[in-house]
Amino acid sequence: MSKVKYYYDSETLSYRKIERKKRRTFKFAAMFILAAALFGFLFVFIASQYVESPKERALKRELANMQLQYQLLNKKMDEAQTVLSSIEDRDNNIYRLYFEANPIPEEQRKAGFGGVNRYKNLEGFDNSKLIIESNKRIDILQKQIVVQSKSLDEIAELAKEKEKLLAAIPAIQPVRNEDLTRMASGYGTRIDPFTKARKMHWGMDFTAPRGTPIYATGDGVVIRADNRSTGYGNHIRIDHGYGYVSLYAHLYKYNVRKNQKVKRGDLIGFVGSTGRSEAPHLHYEVFKDEQRINPINFYYGSLTAEEFNELLEHASMENQSLD
Template sequence: MLNRRKNKYSSINDYRYSFISYNDENGSQWDFSKKQLLLVVFLCVSIVGTGLFFATDYLTKILYQTKLKSLKRDYGKISLTLSKLQEQMDLLSTHVVNIEEKDRALRTYANMPQIDKDIRKLGVGGMEVVKPLKLDYQISDPSEKLIDLEMNIDNLTRKVKLELASYSNIYNKVIKESDRLKSIPSIRPVNGGYINSGFGYRNDPFTSKPRFHYGQDITVPSGTNIYAPADGVVKYAARQGGFGKVIKLDHGYGYRTIFAHLSKFYVKWGQKVKRGDLIGKSGNTGRSAGPHLHYEVHRNGVPQNPLDYFFSGYIK
């Protein structure tokens, strides 16, 4: 029990406090002055306050560490997901590049103008986005990866739209001019082979003097199948001087093709052929330094570079 009593020898505000314990028969009493009691109370409050402070700080750190670990796990998952999405985007971009190459070949085949490289770069409905320079001390985070991914998706979407529009134009052109397109030499006349002496000036293999070469030589073993590069009619299938055994096809629309140094014919004069039909076999007949196919393309009587008419592989 705590009692307050005034000290008769002190000033009016000088009180003493007594703490009396009745736990035993004799009891116990402790006397405190007001200052002593205030000091004890202050110490108790300080100890309790300090304890609460450190306890709160400790709990806060635990909660922070727990939250930080959770955020790191989420960061890792998000970063991994974005990386996988970026890999898929890179793969799709590769496919788009392949589609663009086929688009260029088809436009050449359909006698259509090529898409301007700047337009192809930007695609449909967009403008080039310049990414800010990334400083060395900046750390990549998911938000940056997400921004890059969004930009790549937008760029890819615009390119796909451009290709869809381009293919639509090509399709309409092909439908309108299907007969003419069937007559344009557009496949390799042999499967594989080594591209040897090309179109243009070269040293003649027999005289070593410069001479214009009007075709494309393709080194292949004797007996290699020769295919018609377009629909047409056989205008010649016989021997012709230095060319040896020769086949000449008239494809119409001003296109003619010549196949020289053959070993065997599978067609005859006046026969109609379709693109990809087997017409003969390669050989080493005539004025030839070794087994190969000499192939020429003429348009309106003017020799053309045959490589400009290799739009795809052989058709069979």
């Protein structure tokens, strides 16, 4: 039951009942509702600023997890970049240098991507800058890996070719040291055994008994095994490729035929004294690009340092050749 309120009327000196007008009642009600709404809005606003909802907490956890994943991704990219940089350094300064290939320029290894905007579809998001930078870094890293991969493919091919070259170079002595009687004459001006005049001796003479084995000094193909070359008698020529040809003259007999493939160390013939020869020996020559060169520089594959020095000393003497 509502309370009845009175007020004191000083004119009539009596208490009069307060009559509340409906309009005023409506006004008070409206003010109350407005005040309640304002208070509620203020409460919700303050709560939204300082009190997190479950959804907001979930989104914050998701954002924190994404930031952690981004940091881990960056760390992995840093590690990958460090490893790749080390490989690039070895590639330029060791591998490519060893195989006589030009180093890959730094600007080619780390070049970006010009032209159209490759990341337009990633724009317009809250973290677009972060996402775009990460994608750029990954793309550049992938490009560096592709460049390095192609370089290593090239190095692998060069290594195969280098291996063939090293096997082909005439790099051993054609007659074993234990089979030699002596090193008769070397490359250079020598006394001709028949005319006694000084003339150029284009090879090395290895004195050994008739029938002593002669070995191929490098991998190659026999291009001649005949006696149709003036002065050489029975002789063999092996084409090693890369401009190298070796010649073995004054043989007693052959152990190979024309067009036969041989490997370094294969038995190809036997020491004799055919052709223009004074005594049983092997006359050995090496050609590079059709020019005769000193064979003394090609015995690193079969002689020790001491044996090579001894051979060099004997080969340097200006004595009489045997052919």
